[in-house]
Amino acid sequence: MRAVHFDCFAGAAGDMLLGALLDLGLPLDSLTIPINSLNLKDISLSLQRVVKRGVSASQFRVHVEHRDHAPHGHGHHAHGRSLADIERLLRASALPPRPRERALKAFRRLGEVEPAIHGLPVEGIHFHEVGAEDSIVDIAGFFLALDLLGVERVTASPLPVGRGFVQTAHGRMPVPAPATAKLLEGVPVLDNGLEGEVLTPTGALLLAESAASFGPMPAMTVTRVGCGAGERDAALPNLVRAFMGETAGRTDAPPAEIAILEVNLDDMRPELFPHVIERALALGALDAFAIPTVGKKGRPAHLLTVLSPPERREELTRLLFRETTTLGVRHRAAGRSTAERDWLDARLPWGTVRVKRARWEGETVNLAPEYEDCRRLAEASGVPLKEVMDAALAAARAAAGKGP
Known part of the structure; x- marks a missing residue:
């Protein structure tokens, strides 16, 4: 199983976490089209190499034309957006279903936190720091990057929170700021000796939403290490390190027992079926599909089936x-019965493609190149998509010892 462990020894912010994922080898161009589809005005993305106290890292930035950009600090504020505003941006975007739903879920979590802090209904809450363009990009981009990298499990170190005070849209606040503190409920934290806000609300939100556990790095075979840099300089290198690797066994193996949900539909508009299927998959369904059938009185109908983990049955x-x-x-x-699944990296002349490998009783029984990876390389290189897919399959067969 492909896993990522975030080592947040100096703290964490959205740009640092996304920079670390990009430093694992994900091209910035793979984020550009989906992020541009959010229709945030006058923004551009950049990624550059920087050195923080002798350590080279990737620094991800969102440049906003209409304001002097001070990324990810509490000290600079844009006009706040409501939860409904942000949901509209995400739902209208071209983000793939899973990262889009994970980003929506993260903002909804913030939508539960802010009203409790300010004593207002959620309709009266406007997100300032986390509603700014850069933070929306960080949150959507983070979940998109995890999806593009094929990451199945995220863990993180205990989170340092800093000391002192920070200036926010609501005035001078103690560190961690109230929203950050609320998001950290149930999360191990520590004092790393650094002054100021070393853990931003966006950083806390992303890790609270994505990490399955917090603690020492789990056992894994490390395949890549990425470093994402923050803006400030401190006594420690201002970095987040991302360790990507394969775990020894699948701790999230597909369930042997599942729930099958079925509905017969003879009066639903056809264009709704793709929407429902995407939503089901984003909420954790193992699969969802519709089969044409004939209902009572000879009416054309569809049998919609959702395969669900038992714990997701009620939600689905x-x-x-x-x-x-x-x-x-x-x-x-x-x-x-399910085959064991993991990922291989097929390195091609045009870039790297993930290939899903299925094994049964130790034997490789299937190899499937990831379509989105192949499509991205085909569009960037001008090589026909079918040739990229064939080359990825051939490279994976060689790596898996399957022959031509």
Whole structure:
């Protein structure tokens, strides 16, 4: 299983976390089109090499034309956006379904935190620091980068929070700022001796939403190490390190017992089916599909099926009632056998493609190049997509010892 462990010894901010993921080898161009689809005005992205106390790292920046850009600090404020504003931006974007839903979930979590702090209904809350263009890009870009890298599990070190006070849109606040402190409930924290805000609200939000656990680095075979730099200079190198590797075994192996949810639909508009299927997958469904059938009185209909982990059954049942025209959802438990799955990197003349490998009883039984990786390389290089896919499959076969 592909995993990433974030070592946040100096703190964490959104730009540092995304910079570390890009430093693992993800091209900045792979983020550009999806991020531009957010329709944030007058922004541009850059990635450059910097050195922080003798350590080379990638520094990711969002440049905003209409204001002097002071990335990711509390001290600079843009006009606040409401949760509804941000949800509209994300839903109208071309982000893939899973990172889009994860970004929406992160903002909704913030939407639960801010009203509790300020004593206002969520409709009256405007996000300032986390609603600014750079932070929206950091949050959407972070989940997009995890998806593009094929990361299945995230862990992180305990998080340092800093000392002293910070200037926010609501005035001078103690460190960690109230929103950051609320997001850290249940998260191990520490004092690393640094003054000021070393953990930003965006950094806390991303790690609280993505990390399965906080603590020492788990056992893994490290394949790459990336370093993401922050803006400030401190007594420590102002970096987040991202260790990417393969764990010895799948701690999130596909469940052997699943829930099957089914609905018959003869009165739902066809264009709704892709939306419902995407939403189901984003909420954790193992698979979702629709099969044409014939209903009562000879009516054309569809059988919509969702395969769910047992713990997601109620949430996905709620989705089917809210998003479809059904009046009832059938559900039953079923057993299944699944092949062990992991990822190979196929290095091609035009870049690297992830290839999913399936193994049964130790034997490689299937290899499948990741379509989005192949499409991105084909568009960038001008090579036909089918040739990129064929080359990726051939490289993966050689790496897996499967022959031509």
